[in-house]
Amino acid sequence: MTTGIQPGQQPRLGVPEIDIGNTDLIEAKRLPPSLDTRSQRREITLPTGKFIVPQAHSIDDNGPTASMHLLDESATLSIGEQLAEALPDRLTIHLIGDLGAGKTTLCRGLLRGLGYLGKVKSPTYTLVEPYKDSRIVVYHFDFYRFTDAAEFLEAGLDEYFEGSGIRLVEWPERAQPFLPEADLEIRLQIVSGGGRTLTLFPLSPEGRICLQNLDSSTAAPP
């Protein structure tokens, strides 16, 4: 079976569609996530599964994107933790996906990876949850409840996007066009057969470095 990004889910900025590859390659092994971009084809190994994903290049030179299948919640938490290791001190990440796609779960894993051991609640009602006890300050936003994008400015949330820190934004499309650009866009899709598909799109030099760091931190040992 071959699975690609679904119609209407194409990445912005003209990044070509990615083919997930042969799902028969799933291996029920418990391994740390691994994402290998050293060769033409990249191999991504997750705690409960293994996929070969063809490398793709964006036409506007945003660099390679990466796609992987997350078999269960622990795989989503795990890739979040791996991402934490790859972060610079300042980055904005947009998380795109339907309700229940796993956006908050990924943020939970990322915060855990940054050393935050407390509860991570969805900021659906508070709009923003700050985390100052983690290794890097994190602001976690959720704009699901916006009925008008101008609420972003009215609530003074633009100030959170100045200065250092990691900004994780769920439902960024609901604050457009006022929301600052992302360095990294993460798309999560619910897979009907189970699990989630995650695709990472670097959109700035910092985003590209982050993806490269993720590559090296998750590369399988030779």
Ligand SMILES: Nc1ncnc2c1ncn2[C@@H]1O[C@H](COP(=O)(O)OP(=O)(O)O)[C@@H](O)[C@H]1O
């Ligand atoms: N890879 C996965 N496979 C299956 N279920 C998952 C996966 N990742 C997360 N989930 C589950 O999906 C549900 C919704 O997750 P959540 O992070 O709250 O979604 P969102 O923030 O996108 O609305 C949770 O019950 C979570 O455990």
Ligand SMILES: [Mg+2]
């Ligand atoms: Mg959420």
